[in-house]
Amino acid sequence: MAIAASKFESLELTGVGRSFGGVDALVDLNLTIRAGEFIALLGPSGCGKSTALNCLAGLLPLTHGQVLIDGKRVDTVPAANRGFGMVFQNYALFPHLTVEKNIAFGLQMRNVPKAELKRRVAEIIALVKLEQHTKKLPGQLSGGQQQRVAIARAVVLEPRLVLMDEPLSNLDAKLRLEMRTELRRLHQSLGLTTLYVTHDQEEALSMADRLVVLREGRVQQIGTPEDLHDNPANWHVADFMGYRNLIDLDVTSVDGSTVTVDDKGFMLRGTTVEPVTVGQKVRTAIRPEDLVVVSPAEPVIGGNTTTATVSVVEYHGREFAVGVTTTGGRFLHVRADHAPAIGSTVELTADPARVLVFQVDPNDVATLSVEERELLEMRT
Amino acid sequence: MSAPPVGRPKAARSTASLRHRLAERGVDTSLLMLVPALVFTGALFIYPFSYGIGLTFQPSAAIQEQWGGGVFANYTAFFKDAFTFDSVYLTMRLALPVALFNVLVSIPVAFKLRHRFRGKKFLTTLLVLPITLGTVLTAQGLLIFAGRQGWLNRFLLQIGLIDEPLKLVHNYLGVMFSLIISGFPFAFLLISSYLSGIDPSIEAAAKTMGADWKQRFRRVILPLLAPGLATTFILTFVLAFSVFPSARLVGDAMGETRVMALMGYRAFAEQIDYPMASTIAIMMGVVELLVIAVVLLWRSFMYKGSTGGKG
Numbered sequence: 081m082a083i084a085a086s087k088f089e090s091l092e093l094t095g096v097g098r099s100f101g102g103v104d105a106l107v108d109l110n111l112t113i114r115a116g117e118f119i120a121l122l123g124p125s126g127c128g129k130s131t132a133l134n135c136l137a138g139l140l141p142l143t144h145g146q147v148l149i150d151g152k153r154v155d156t157v158p159a160a161n162r163g164f165g166m167v168f169q170n171y172a173l174f175p176h177l178t179v180e181k182n183i184a185f186g187l188q189m190r191n192v193p194k195a196e197l198k199r200r201v202a203e204i205i206a207l208v209k210l211e212q213h214t215k216k217l218p219g220q221l222s223g224g225q226q227q228r229v230a231i232a233r234a235v236v237l238e239p240r241l242v243l244m245d246e247p248l249s250n251l252d253a254k255l256r257l258e259m260r261t262e263l264r265r266l267h268q269s270l271g272l273t274t275l276y277v278t279h280d281q282e283e284a285l286s287m288a289d290r291l292v293v294l295r296e297g298r299v300q301q302i303g304t305p306e307d308l309h310d311n312p313a314n315w316h317v318a319d320f321m322g323y324r325n326l327i328d329l330d331v332t333s334v335d336g337s338t339v340t341v342d343d344k345g346f347m348l349r350g351t352t353v354e355p356v357t358v359g360q361k362v363r364t365a366i367r368p369e370d371l372v373v374v375s376p377a378e379p380v381i382g383g384n385t386t387t388a389t390v391s392v393v394e395y396h397g398r399e400f401a402v403g404v405t406t407t408g409g410r411f412l413h414v415r416a417d418h419a420p421a422i423g424s425t426v427e428l429t430a431d432p433a434r435v436l437v438f439q440v441d442p443n444d445v446a447t448l449s450v451e452e453r454e455l456l457e458m459r460t
Numbered sequence: 461m462s463a464p465p466v467g468r469p470k471a472a473r474s475t476a477s478l479r480h481r482l483a484e485r486g487v488d489t490s491l492l493m494l495v496p497a498l499v500f501t502g503a504l505f506i507y508p509f510s511y512g513i514g515l516t517f518q519p520s521a522a523i524q525e526q527w528g529g530g531v532f533a534n535y536t537a538f539f540k541d542a543f544t545f546d547s548v549y550l551t552m553r554l555a556l557p558v559a560l561f562n563v564l565v566s567i568p569v570a571f572k573l574r575h576r577f578r579g580k581k582f583l584t585t586l587l588v589l590p591i592t593l594g595t596v597l598t599a600q601g602l603l604i605f606a607g608r609q610g611w612l613n614r615f616l617l618q619i620g621l622i623d624e625p626l627k628l629v630h631n632y633l634g635v636m637f638s639l640i641i642s643g644f645p646f647a648f649l650l651i652s653s654y655l656s657g658i659d660p661s662i663e664a665a666a667k668t669m670g671a672d673w674k675q676r677f678r679r680v681i682l683p684l685l686a687p688g689l690a691t692t693f694i695l696t697f698v699l700a701f702s703v704f705p706s707a708r709l710v711g712d713a714m715g716e717t718r719v720m721a722l723m724g725y726r727a728f729a730e731q732i733d734y735p736m737a738s739t740i741a742i743m744m745g746v747v748e749l750l751v752i753a754v755v756l757l758w759r760s761f762m763y764k765g766s767t768g769g770k771g
Binding site: 159166191 | 659661662665666675679680683
């Protein structure tokens with residue numbers, strides 16, 4: 081493979097921040113990216129992830145902090161000279177240039193000799209499998225093909241860092257899955273260093289080596305996909321990582337890290353993530369697939385069991401997604417290996433290690449973003 | 461593959477009613493909505509226009525006698541009479557530079573006003589305001605401001621910068637100023653909207669690929685803007701080409717700014733020669749069409765598709 085990423089040891093963001101007229105879009109982002117890493121910036125819309133990307137690309141000046149590559153400042157370097165590749169959400173292909181010329185554009189700007197330019201363009205076109213379409217204009221291509229041109233155009237420059245701004249969000253579900261694998265393959269075969277922005281947690285978990293979860297411009301957690309999936313640092317991250325059951329309960333007993341939480345007879349044992357005391361209101365996070373209906377094939381785990389009434393049953397192929405209502409009137413998403421009758425009372429069980437108990441700020445509602453508040457209203 | 465050819469029933473007749481089949485081809489009662497437009501086009505454009513063309517082939521006896529050429533005497537006169545024919549050059553000499561100036565100057569201004577900044581609305585209003593003034597008011601203003609006794613000349617004389625008043629009106633310059641004042645807002649508004657039709661992320665992409673601002677402008681923005689520039693040029697050109705009031709008010713009506721519209725008016729109102737006036741009017745149209753054809757030809761070599769933005 082002749083096309084390979086230019087090398088550096090580490091890229092360091094220290095205290096990076098950006099505010100727009102007094103409103104902080106990004107606050108104090110500290111992150112060290114090692115060469116060859118695939119990092120995902122994850123968060124709901126408006127969390128500052130695109131701002132972070134644009135700051136790094138040099139399209140937006142920083143208002144705080146600095147960006148260093150191997151100890152050298154790059155945040156003062158103009159975007160054109162940073163040597164980063166960027167893939168835009170809407171691809172931003174040059175509509176008046178053919179696929180070939182779109183890809184060659186960056187090389188021409190760098191005065192690459194003609195023979196080498198031709199070779200590199202041909203190579204990257206083969207890599208993204210667009211040989212049939214070299215003479216077409218972007219408008220004549222499908223979304224997935226345009227996407228591949230955008231990636232080829234960024235990668236052909238052998239950038240030190242590839243920035244991707246939700247590159248798959250405009251594709252349909254099937255193509256998105258295919259492109260996910262494709263991107264990962266390109267990343268590995270070219271040894272690229274990639275910073276990938278997305279709001280799709282599944283996408284981030286499946287592609288990235290490390291994830292950075294942002295919320296309201298602030299970093300919530302940085303870690304490997306397993307870390308974030310299994311041990312979210314706070315309930316916001318849990319919420320974002322697919323813990324669909326977020327219930328406010330009272331602590332009735334504390335034993336080390338194991339606590340018992342209760343709400344009008346709905347009682348479970350769980351594990352604290354943040355320290356709590358008896359009588360405190362806490363927020364409990366459980367994934368639907370960790371809270372299952374007891375059946376002969378699904379025995380009670382560790383004696384941790386409670387009951388609820390079935391209100392909705394959905395067929396999901398190998399299992400059933402069941403909506404149950406607790407005695408306290410809370411709606412929970414659980415899984416079952418059979419279809420329980422609607423209105424019947426079922427026994428639920430969960431591994432205490434998978435019932436995560438978080439602190440909740442009593443006047444939390446005020447600090448929530450609009451989107452989160454809407455979600456909360458839907459839940460309660 | 462050896463599947464037997466499936467015998468398709470030949471042109472199965474549609475069982476839908478005639479009215480339904482016509483509607484599928486776009487023929488239905490909603491076409492009646494076109495009637496007012498057709499009436500107006502016929503009565504106010506097609507009829508007078510063909511009547512005018514007809515007139516040009518009915519030259520007056522005087523013209524026929526002087527220039528010969530039978531029914532084509534008016535056209536012979538137009539091309540052979542230097543006094544008339546020179547007006548083509550005189551009009552072009554005004555309209556081409558003015559249109560070019562309006563387009564070229566609008567580009568950087570539109571670029572500057574693309575981003576949000578303090579006072580943008582005020583500045584835009586100021587640039588567009590002249591549209592509301594009308595030619596006569598502009599001419600009057602120019603006479604008062606830049607005339608021999610205008611305060612610009614008096615000021616320059618008083619501070620000793622010049623010894624003699626500058627001749628800025630009642631000549632080529634005066635008409636040119638007036639055309640720029642009234643034509644620039646049009647060009648600026650049009651180019652601004654064409655520019656906002658170009659997705660800004662396209663330029664950002666060029667930036668991340670290492671293009672400096674000159675390269676971005678020449679390789680990305682200009683090709684995408686070119687069709688818009690062509691349209692804008694055509695519109696401001698046509699506007700300037702048909703100049704009449706300002707050529708008379710701030711120009712030199714029988715000299716350097718003896719434009720075609722003035723010649724037509726002269727034939728119509730002073731010589732009462734309707735056929736000759738029609739001929740000049742038709743020739744104005746022909747010259748304009750020639751210029752437009754050249755511009756459109758150039759435009760046809762440019763990219764014409766979508767520019768990705770909201771335009």
